[in-house]
Amino acid sequence: MIQEAGLEDAFGPTRLEQLRPSEVVGYRTRMLDDGFAAASVARDLAILHSFLDWATMKEYVPRNVSDGVPYPKAAQREGTPLTPAQVQRLLPAFDDEQARIYFLLLVLSGVRRAEAQALRWADVDQVDQVIRVRKSKTRTGVRSIAIVPALADALAEHRNRSPFQGDDEYVFCNPETGSKYRASVFKLALEAACTLARVDLPDGFRPQHDLRVTSITSDAIAGATPTALKSKAGHSSMATTERYVKLAGVVFRSEATAQAARLLGRPSTNSLPDSPDLSEPNVARTA
Numbered sequence: 001m002i003q004e005a006g007l008e009d010a011f012g013p014t015r016l017e018q019l020r021p022s023e024v025v026g027y028r029t030r031m032l033d034d035g036f037a038a039a040s041v042a043r044d045l046a047i048l049h050s051f052l053d054w055a056t057m058k059e060y061v062p063r064n065v066s067d068g069v070p071y072p073k074a075a076q077r078e079g080t081p082l083t084p085a086q087v088q089r090l091l092p093a094f095d096d097e098q099a100r101i102y103f104l105l106l107v108l109s110g111v112r113r114a115e116a117q118a119l120r121w122a123d124v125d126q127v128d129q130v131i132r133v134r135k136s137k138t139r140t141g142v143r144s145i146a147i148v149p150a151l152a153d154a155l156a157e158h159r160n161r162s163p164f165q166g167d168d169e170y171v172f173c174n175p176e177t178g179s180k181y182r183a184s185v186f187k188l189a190l191e192a193a194c195t196l197a198r199v200d201l202p203d204g205f206r207p208q209h210d211l212r213v214t215s216i217t218s219d220a221i222a223g224a225t226p227t228a229l230k231s232k233a234g235h236s237s238m239a240t241t242e243r244y245v246k247l248a249g250v251v252f253r254s255e256a257t258a259q260a261a262r263l264l265g266r267p268s269t270n271s272l273p274d275s276p277d278l279s280e281p282n283v284a285r286t287a
Helices: 005-011 021-033 036-057 085-094 099-108 112-116 151-163 183-197 207-221 226-233 238-248 253-264
Strands: 130-133 143-146
Touching: 021 036, 036 099, 036 143, 085 099, 085 183, 099 112, 099 151, 099 183, 112 207, 143 151, 143 226, 183 207, 207 226, 207 238, 238 253
Parallel strands: none
Antiparallel strands: 130 143
16 A cells, blocks of 8 residues: 555555556646645655556556656745735635634644645644644654644634544544645635735745745744754755755854854853963963
8 A cells, every 4th residue: 555645545545456547647737736846746756656666576567557657847946935924914814714724834833735734633732732743755754843822722723613623633624524625725715815915925936835935934034043943844954954044044143152152161252262371381282
């Protein structure tokens, strides 16, 4: 069985011998149309291709039906964060309360789209005020994220309103069936909120990706260290985190001041310490 979230939803019930190339192409098209990043779709196709290669080698199927399906090319772009003023104008403008709380979660926690969609009520700890990401695109993405009381209260109210309140049910879901919340539904709700709030999104704005960019960039501006950013964002590489730091224009001046104070032995770093008298016998000389 294919265990990746998107692949499992699409192909989990399908018997291997019944899978057709058109279904793989359809998955690629559907994921891109739903707003998933090209890099995420390419990763899914690579996983599917490797799995079917293994199935072919084991002679469970005569051939790999994903052969020849082109991977979408990921555009190299950093993303466009919303400003605090835009976030504050948008929050009360949502007609759909579930979409409003989903928006709040994305901008405050920085979780990925698939991570938000996979959240279940058992992953929301109201006592310790954390959410636990158990399904992620990387091993380092499995993590716990602290949430502020306002978000914890909003999630509690959302659970009380939801007809799907069981620990194993999705936090964000189709209100009729309890199935996963679709990216396309949130996109429509965000567009309606933008119209009402008179917020113009930049051309090419990718709602859930760029709201993650908004969150991580805001954390960097607020003073979070690169290590803290990497941990909260679930990045497997510091190079990825550094892109957000660069986007935020952060120079970490306070960290530089603290480092100098520790190394130079004085609280103020406006001036260097006096040069030691190396002629004194009790001064250690080092190469």
